[in-house]
Amino acid sequence: MDSKAMENPVFQEGVQAYVKGEYTASIEKFSKYLEQEPNDAVGLTSRGAARLLAGKPDKAIPDFNASIQTDPTYAKTYHLRGLAFVKINEDQRALADFDKAISLAPEYAAAYNSRSELHNKLHNEDQAVEDQQMVIHLTEKHIQEFSNENNVWRSDHLALEEAGIADVMNR
Numbered sequence: 001m002d003s004k005a006m007e008n009p010v011f012q013e014g015v016q017a018y019v020k021g022e023y024t025a026s027i028e029k030f031s032k033y034l035e036q037e038p039n040d041a042v043g044l045t046s047r048g049a050a051r052l053l054a055g056k057p058d059k060a061i062p063d064f065n066a067s068i069q070t071d072p073t074y075a076k077t078y079h080l081r082g083l084a085f086v087k088i089n090e091d092q093r094a095l096a097d098f099d100k101a102i103s104l105a106p107e108y109a110a111a112y113n114s115r116s117e118l119h120n121k122l123h124n125e126d127q128a129v130e131d132q133q134m135v136i137h138l139t140e141k142h143i144q145e146f147s148n149e150n151n152v153w154r155s156d157h158l159a160l161e162e163a164g165i166a167d168v169m170n171r
Contacts, residue, residue: 005035008033011043018046021055041071050078075105083114084119094118109138 005011014029029046037043048063064081069075082097088148101108116131 003040004037005033005040005042005046008036010036012044014046014050018050018053021053023050026050027054038065039070041067041074041077044070045074045077045080048077048084052080052084052087057087060084061088073104075101075108075111076153079108079111079114082111082118086114086118091118091122095122107138107141109135109142113140 010029011033014026014033017023017026017029025052027047030043030050034040034043034047044063044067048060051057051060051063061081061084064077064084067077068081071077078097078101082094082101083098085091085094095115095118098111098118101111102115105111108159112131112134116128117136119131120126158166
């Protein structure tokens, strides 16, 4: 996804407000950013996420729709729109969005988790269990990948220490 958002100070202020849980301020900053870049998918998704967490799913959905129009390949937008649909009891639309997020990003554990919760709500216990098993599998896989990366870093660092290039205190 190509976006100018990460380089923009107004967008970054919106992110900072979002992280602090200041969703109204975050929405204002993202809106200001979108005045400059009205078709930026990251900006639209970010404002939609802030609106969703501010308890305004009906205002979030148009942002997610616009983001999808701009970039239909961003799985997170479908996932977030699905969460908004759950909030307004549009369960079948939510399910379709979770399915789409998973089809775009098959290792996106959060989408499986959300779909599992929705399947539980809809009394589709078998599908809910299947999705939870996938969440567990992906979590274990990511932990293993992280451990492997850390072990590679550690091995490389130890080799550099032995060569006198790295400091033992930087472990």
